[in-house]
Amino acid sequence: MHLFVLPGRINMDKPIVSVIVCTYNRCNIFPICLNSLANQKDVDKSLYEVIIINNNSTDNTQKIASQFANRNSNFRVFIEKKQGLSHSRNRGWKEARGEYIAYIDDDARADSRWILKMINFIKKHPDILAFGGPYYGFSLKSFPKWFPQEYGTKQLSKYQRKLRKGKEYLSGTNMVFHKSLFLKFGGFNPNFGMSGDNLGYGEEPEFQNRLYNGKVDIYYNPDLKVEHLIASYKQRLSWLLKSSYCMGIANQKKKARNDYNIKDFINAWLNFFIQILLQVQKKIPFKRKVYYCAFPLMFELGKFHYYIRRKITSVR
Secondary structure (H helix, E strand, C coil): CCCECCCCCCCCCCCCEEEEEEECCCCCCHHHHHHHHHCCCCECHHHEEEEEEECCCCCCHHHHHHHHHHHCCCEEEEECCCCCHHHHHHHHHHHCCCCEEEECCCCEEECCCHHHHHHHHHHHCCCCCEEECCEEEECCCCCCCCCCCCCCCECCCCCCEECCCCCCCCCCCCEEEEHHHHHHHCCCCCCCCCECCECCCCHHHHHHHHHHHCCCCCEECCCCCEEEECCHHHHCHHHHHHHHHHHHHHHHHCCCCCCCCHHHHHHHHHHHHHHHHHHCCCCCCHHHHHHHHHHHHHHHHHHHHHHHHHHHHHHC
Protein backbone atom coordinates (compact mmCIF):
# COMPACT_ATOMS: atom_id res chain seq x y z
CA MET A 1 0.00 0.00 0.00
CA HIS A 2 1.22 3.48 -0.88
CA LEU A 3 1.84 6.17 1.70
CA PHE A 4 -1.11 8.48 2.14
CA VAL A 5 0.07 12.04 1.36
CA LEU A 6 -2.20 15.04 0.85
CA PRO A 7 -0.93 17.64 -1.63
CA GLY A 8 0.25 20.77 0.15
CA ARG A 9 0.07 19.09 3.57
CA ILE A 10 3.56 17.66 3.87
CA ASN A 11 5.09 20.58 5.80
CA MET A 12 5.80 19.59 9.42
CA ASP A 13 4.82 23.12 10.44
CA LYS A 14 1.23 22.10 9.75
CA PRO A 15 0.48 18.39 10.28
CA ILE A 16 -3.09 17.28 9.77
CA VAL A 17 -3.38 15.49 13.12
CA SER A 18 -1.82 16.14 16.51
CA VAL A 19 -2.03 13.07 18.74
CA ILE A 20 -2.02 13.95 22.44
CA VAL A 21 -0.70 11.42 24.98
CA CYS A 22 -1.08 12.62 28.58
CA THR A 23 0.81 10.60 31.15
CA TYR A 24 1.55 10.42 34.86
CA ASN A 25 3.95 7.92 36.47
CA ARG A 26 3.47 5.13 33.94
CA CYS A 27 6.99 4.77 32.57
CA ASN A 28 6.60 0.98 32.47
CA ILE A 29 3.40 1.13 30.44
CA PHE A 30 3.28 4.17 28.18
CA PRO A 31 6.09 3.03 25.82
CA ILE A 32 3.52 0.54 24.48
CA CYS A 33 1.39 3.48 23.39
CA LEU A 34 4.30 5.48 22.01
CA ASN A 35 5.62 2.52 20.01
CA SER A 36 2.22 2.04 18.40
CA LEU A 37 2.21 5.71 17.36
CA ALA A 38 5.81 5.68 16.14
CA ASN A 39 5.16 2.63 13.95
CA GLN A 40 2.01 3.66 12.13
CA LYS A 41 1.77 2.04 8.70
CA ASP A 42 1.17 3.55 5.26
CA VAL A 43 1.16 7.19 6.37
CA ASP A 44 3.87 9.79 6.04
CA LYS A 45 5.09 11.03 9.41
CA SER A 46 4.86 14.61 8.21
CA LEU A 47 1.08 14.26 8.33
CA TYR A 48 0.88 13.75 12.08
CA GLU A 49 2.69 14.69 15.25
CA VAL A 50 2.68 13.10 18.70
CA ILE A 51 2.63 15.42 21.70
CA ILE A 52 3.53 13.84 25.04
CA ILE A 53 2.31 15.76 28.10
CA ASN A 54 4.15 14.72 31.26
CA ASN A 55 1.93 15.72 34.19
CA ASN A 56 4.55 16.00 36.97
CA SER A 57 5.67 12.37 36.85
CA THR A 58 8.22 11.35 39.48
CA ASP A 59 9.42 8.19 37.73
CA ASN A 60 11.41 7.85 34.49
CA THR A 61 8.61 9.17 32.30
CA GLN A 62 10.49 12.28 31.16
CA LYS A 63 13.58 10.30 30.23
CA ILE A 64 11.63 7.77 28.18
CA ALA A 65 9.52 10.48 26.52
CA SER A 66 12.66 12.38 25.53
CA GLN A 67 14.20 9.22 24.06
CA PHE A 68 11.15 8.75 21.84
CA ALA A 69 11.29 12.42 20.79
CA ASN A 70 14.97 12.08 19.91
CA ARG A 71 14.26 9.04 17.73
CA ASN A 72 11.12 10.41 16.09
CA SER A 73 11.16 13.87 14.51
CA ASN A 74 7.37 14.18 14.78
CA PHE A 75 7.34 13.63 18.58
CA ARG A 76 7.40 16.52 21.07
CA VAL A 77 7.43 16.54 24.88
CA PHE A 78 6.04 19.04 27.40
CA ILE A 79 5.71 19.12 31.19
CA GLU A 80 2.38 20.34 32.55
CA LYS A 81 2.73 21.57 36.14
CA LYS A 82 -1.01 21.84 36.88
CA GLN A 83 -1.99 18.44 38.20
CA GLY A 84 -4.87 16.71 36.48
CA LEU A 85 -5.73 14.96 33.23
CA SER A 86 -7.93 17.84 32.06
CA HIS A 87 -5.08 20.32 32.53
CA SER A 88 -2.80 18.00 30.54
CA ARG A 89 -5.31 17.55 27.74
CA ASN A 90 -5.78 21.30 27.53
CA ARG A 91 -2.03 21.84 27.37
CA GLY A 92 -1.95 19.33 24.54
CA TRP A 93 -4.39 21.07 22.21
CA LYS A 94 -2.80 24.45 22.96
CA GLU A 95 0.64 23.15 21.91
CA ALA A 96 -0.73 21.29 18.88
CA ARG A 97 0.20 22.35 15.36
CA GLY A 98 -2.33 20.08 13.70
CA GLU A 99 -5.74 20.96 12.36
CA TYR A 100 -7.29 18.02 14.23
CA ILE A 101 -6.57 16.97 17.82
CA ALA A 102 -6.65 13.23 18.60
CA TYR A 103 -6.51 11.82 22.12
CA ILE A 104 -5.31 8.39 23.16
CA ASP A 105 -4.59 7.20 26.71
CA ASP A 106 -1.06 6.42 27.82
CA ASP A 107 -2.10 2.82 28.57
CA ALA A 108 -3.60 2.22 25.12
CA ARG A 109 -2.10 1.12 21.83
CA ALA A 110 -3.32 2.32 18.47
CA ASP A 111 -4.16 0.08 15.56
CA SER A 112 -1.27 0.04 13.10
CA ARG A 113 -3.31 2.10 10.61
CA TRP A 114 -5.11 4.30 13.15
CA ILE A 115 -3.68 7.53 11.73
CA LEU A 116 -4.22 6.43 8.12
CA LYS A 117 -7.90 5.64 8.77
CA MET A 118 -8.28 8.89 10.69
CA ILE A 119 -6.90 11.00 7.85
CA ASN A 120 -8.93 9.09 5.26
CA PHE A 121 -12.06 9.81 7.31
CA ILE A 122 -11.13 13.51 7.52
CA LYS A 123 -10.56 13.64 3.76
CA LYS A 124 -13.91 11.96 3.05
CA HIS A 125 -15.88 13.97 5.64
CA PRO A 126 -14.31 17.44 5.93
CA ASP A 127 -17.56 18.76 7.43
CA ILE A 128 -17.35 16.43 10.47
CA LEU A 129 -15.48 18.17 13.28
CA ALA A 130 -15.80 15.59 16.07
CA PHE A 131 -15.47 11.81 15.76
CA GLY A 132 -13.94 8.77 17.37
CA GLY A 133 -13.98 4.99 17.54
CA PRO A 134 -14.09 1.92 19.76
CA TYR A 135 -11.61 0.48 22.19
CA TYR A 136 -10.96 -3.13 23.12
CA GLY A 137 -9.52 -4.35 26.39
CA PHE A 138 -6.28 -6.30 26.59
CA SER A 139 -4.04 -7.55 29.38
CA LEU A 140 -0.34 -8.25 29.64
CA LYS A 141 -1.15 -11.47 31.47
CA SER A 142 -4.09 -13.87 31.68
CA PHE A 143 -7.25 -12.44 33.17
CA PRO A 144 -8.50 -13.94 36.47
CA LYS A 145 -11.19 -16.55 35.83
CA TRP A 146 -13.82 -14.49 37.63
CA PHE A 147 -13.15 -11.30 35.66
CA PRO A 148 -16.14 -10.11 33.57
CA GLN A 149 -15.32 -10.78 29.94
CA GLU A 150 -17.15 -7.71 28.65
CA TYR A 151 -15.27 -5.25 30.87
CA GLY A 152 -12.86 -2.84 29.21
CA THR A 153 -14.41 -2.85 25.73
CA LYS A 154 -16.64 -0.14 24.28
CA GLN A 155 -18.33 -0.45 20.90
CA LEU A 156 -21.15 1.94 20.09
CA SER A 157 -22.04 0.64 16.63
CA LYS A 158 -21.00 -1.64 13.78
CA TYR A 159 -21.47 1.22 11.34
CA GLN A 160 -20.34 4.79 10.85
CA ARG A 161 -23.07 7.04 12.19
CA LYS A 162 -23.93 10.14 14.17
CA LEU A 163 -24.08 9.68 17.93
CA ARG A 164 -27.30 10.36 19.84
CA LYS A 165 -27.15 13.73 21.54
CA GLY A 166 -26.79 13.47 25.31
CA LYS A 167 -26.96 9.67 25.26
CA GLU A 168 -23.79 8.53 23.52
CA TYR A 169 -20.24 9.80 24.00
CA LEU A 170 -16.81 9.16 22.58
CA SER A 171 -14.28 7.49 24.83
CA GLY A 172 -11.36 9.57 26.07
CA THR A 173 -8.88 7.09 24.65
CA ASN A 174 -10.12 7.35 21.06
CA MET A 175 -11.58 10.77 20.23
CA VAL A 176 -10.74 13.40 17.60
CA PHE A 177 -11.77 17.06 17.46
CA HIS A 178 -11.09 19.90 15.04
CA LYS A 179 -8.97 22.44 16.89
CA SER A 180 -11.52 25.19 16.24
CA LEU A 181 -13.91 23.45 18.65
CA PHE A 182 -11.56 24.04 21.57
CA LEU A 183 -11.12 27.67 20.58
CA LYS A 184 -14.89 28.12 20.44
CA PHE A 185 -16.12 26.02 23.36
CA GLY A 186 -13.08 25.97 25.63
CA GLY A 187 -11.17 22.90 26.76
CA PHE A 188 -11.76 20.15 29.29
CA ASN A 189 -13.14 21.14 32.69
CA PRO A 190 -10.41 20.56 35.34
CA ASN A 191 -13.10 19.93 37.98
CA PHE A 192 -13.56 16.52 36.37
CA GLY A 193 -11.28 13.60 35.57
CA MET A 194 -8.14 12.01 36.99
CA SER A 195 -5.75 14.06 39.06
CA GLY A 196 -2.49 12.42 40.06
CA ASP A 197 -3.35 9.21 41.91
CA ASN A 198 -6.95 10.33 42.53
CA LEU A 199 -9.50 8.45 40.49
CA GLY A 200 -11.98 10.61 38.58
CA TYR A 201 -14.17 10.65 35.50
CA GLY A 202 -16.54 12.83 33.54
CA GLU A 203 -14.42 15.35 31.64
CA GLU A 204 -15.06 13.77 28.22
CA PRO A 205 -18.91 13.74 28.36
CA GLU A 206 -18.92 17.20 29.97
CA PHE A 207 -16.97 18.60 27.01
CA GLN A 208 -19.05 16.69 24.47
CA ASN A 209 -22.27 17.96 26.05
CA ARG A 210 -21.05 21.48 25.35
CA LEU A 211 -20.54 20.48 21.73
CA TYR A 212 -24.01 18.94 21.56
CA ASN A 213 -25.53 22.08 23.08
CA GLY A 214 -23.61 24.12 20.50
CA LYS A 215 -25.23 22.12 17.66
CA VAL A 216 -22.05 20.18 16.84
CA ASP A 217 -22.69 16.64 15.63
CA ILE A 218 -20.38 13.89 16.89
CA TYR A 219 -19.72 10.81 14.77
CA TYR A 220 -18.57 7.25 15.39
CA ASN A 221 -16.26 5.29 13.10
CA PRO A 222 -15.90 1.57 14.05
CA ASP A 223 -12.78 1.26 11.85
CA LEU A 224 -10.85 3.67 14.06
CA LYS A 225 -9.63 1.10 16.59
CA VAL A 226 -7.44 1.16 19.68
CA GLU A 227 -6.74 -1.35 22.43
CA HIS A 228 -6.88 -0.25 26.05
CA LEU A 229 -4.84 -1.95 28.76
CA ILE A 230 -6.67 -3.47 31.70
CA ALA A 231 -3.78 -3.35 34.14
CA SER A 232 -3.38 -5.85 36.97
CA TYR A 233 -4.65 -3.42 39.61
CA LYS A 234 -7.83 -2.92 37.57
CA GLN A 235 -8.46 -6.66 37.68
CA ARG A 236 -9.34 -6.49 41.38
CA LEU A 237 -12.96 -6.47 42.47
CA SER A 238 -12.29 -3.64 44.93
CA TRP A 239 -10.95 -1.41 42.15
CA LEU A 240 -13.90 -2.11 39.85
CA LEU A 241 -16.37 -1.16 42.57
CA LYS A 242 -14.40 1.95 43.49
CA SER A 243 -14.37 2.89 39.81
CA SER A 244 -18.17 2.59 39.64
CA TYR A 245 -18.51 4.73 42.77
CA CYS A 246 -16.32 7.46 41.23
CA MET A 247 -18.34 7.33 38.00
CA GLY A 248 -21.43 8.01 40.08
CA ILE A 249 -19.75 11.04 41.66
CA ALA A 250 -18.86 12.41 38.21
CA ASN A 251 -22.41 11.81 36.99
CA GLN A 252 -23.87 13.87 39.86
CA LYS A 253 -21.16 16.52 39.68
CA LYS A 254 -21.95 17.42 36.07
CA LYS A 255 -25.51 18.50 36.97
CA ALA A 256 -26.06 22.25 36.91
CA ARG A 257 -28.44 21.89 39.86
CA ASN A 258 -27.68 19.61 42.78
CA ASP A 259 -30.96 17.68 42.65
CA TYR A 260 -31.43 14.00 43.36
CA ASN A 261 -34.40 11.66 43.07
CA ILE A 262 -34.48 9.53 46.20
CA LYS A 263 -36.40 6.91 44.21
CA ASP A 264 -33.17 6.18 42.31
CA PHE A 265 -31.45 5.36 45.61
CA ILE A 266 -34.29 3.07 46.72
CA ASN A 267 -34.47 1.36 43.32
CA ALA A 268 -30.72 0.77 43.37
CA TRP A 269 -31.03 -1.17 46.61
CA LEU A 270 -34.06 -3.10 45.35
CA ASN A 271 -32.20 -4.01 42.16
CA PHE A 272 -29.21 -5.04 44.25
CA PHE A 273 -31.25 -7.64 46.15
CA ILE A 274 -33.02 -8.77 42.98
CA GLN A 275 -29.65 -9.28 41.31
CA ILE A 276 -28.48 -11.34 44.27
CA LEU A 277 -31.42 -13.70 43.76
CA LEU A 278 -30.78 -13.88 40.02
CA GLN A 279 -27.02 -14.30 40.17
CA VAL A 280 -27.01 -16.95 42.90
CA GLN A 281 -28.59 -19.36 40.43
CA LYS A 282 -25.99 -18.80 37.73
CA LYS A 283 -22.93 -21.00 37.38
CA ILE A 284 -20.35 -18.22 37.26
CA PRO A 285 -17.50 -17.35 39.67
CA PHE A 286 -18.59 -15.80 42.97
CA LYS A 287 -16.61 -12.57 42.47
CA ARG A 288 -18.27 -12.01 39.11
CA LYS A 289 -21.66 -12.42 40.79
CA VAL A 290 -20.68 -9.79 43.34
CA TYR A 291 -19.55 -7.48 40.54
CA TYR A 292 -22.85 -7.78 38.65
CA CYS A 293 -24.84 -7.16 41.84
CA ALA A 294 -22.79 -4.36 43.36
CA PHE A 295 -21.52 -2.36 40.35
CA PRO A 296 -24.83 -0.49 39.68
CA LEU A 297 -25.35 0.05 43.42
CA MET A 298 -21.90 1.58 43.88
CA PHE A 299 -22.62 3.98 41.00
CA GLU A 300 -25.78 5.17 42.75
CA LEU A 301 -24.00 5.43 46.10
CA GLY A 302 -21.42 7.69 44.47
CA LYS A 303 -24.18 9.94 43.12
CA PHE A 304 -25.95 10.06 46.48
CA HIS A 305 -22.76 10.73 48.44
CA TYR A 306 -21.83 13.69 46.23
CA TYR A 307 -25.38 15.05 46.43
CA ILE A 308 -25.29 14.99 50.25
CA ARG A 309 -21.79 16.45 50.41
CA ARG A 310 -22.70 19.30 48.07
CA LYS A 311 -25.95 19.89 49.99
CA ILE A 312 -24.11 20.20 53.30
CA THR A 313 -21.54 22.55 51.76
CA SER A 314 -24.25 24.84 50.36
CA VAL A 315 -25.94 25.08 53.80
CA ARG A 316 -22.70 26.17 55.40
